[in-house]
Amino acid sequence: QKEVEQDPGPLSVPEGAIVSLNCTYSNSAFQYFMWYRQYSRKGPELLMYTYSSGNKEDGRFTAQVDKSSKYISLFIRDSQPSDSATYLCAMSANSDSWGKLQFGAGTQVVVTP
């Protein structure tokens, strides 16, 4: 079993809908949680970064972390065709292993006009 599980999709939504993405994990030591967006043939782009539990909002993006359930989510409001990409969750444990991110498989999102 992988430490980080993420449904690969694809997830297809109409323009303007809310995109809901999530990851589950098994390592209770994870404290730092990130969401990346990756377009085809590009490197991952950091979207959201959260430490420990709680919510964080940035524009159309909201990240939620529930450490008690080992579950993290990313919501994209008012989705646009330009949001079509693969979304990867990533996490790491303590600061000594900060550079050693564990990634989910990535969810492919398609926003249709």
Added chain:
Amino acid sequence: KAGVTQTPRYLIKTRGQQVTLSCSPISGHRSVSWYQQTPGQGLQFLFEYFSETQRNKGNFPGRFSGRQFSNSRSEMNVSTLELGDSALYLCASSAQQGAGEQYFGPGTRLTVT
């Protein structure tokens, strides 16, 4: 501020050869991590360097090695290439080890024939 740069962007090598990939982090960033991305395994951590020292290492064979220079630029080397080494190799930098967001470069796509 310029982003993370990686050279070369594309590379074709033959089995048994060796290859060196280069990464220049964002100016002021001292931590560099390397990842391998394949369709089957997703993003997997290779190693992390900070202040010219390897701080973390992933579960890859000894054919994969790296180093960091005093100007924070980093190189990774793969010797005795195998077909399974074909992948996108990504470099990420952060301002300091143990904290801060990681920013990825565009990657080097290595094809082994």
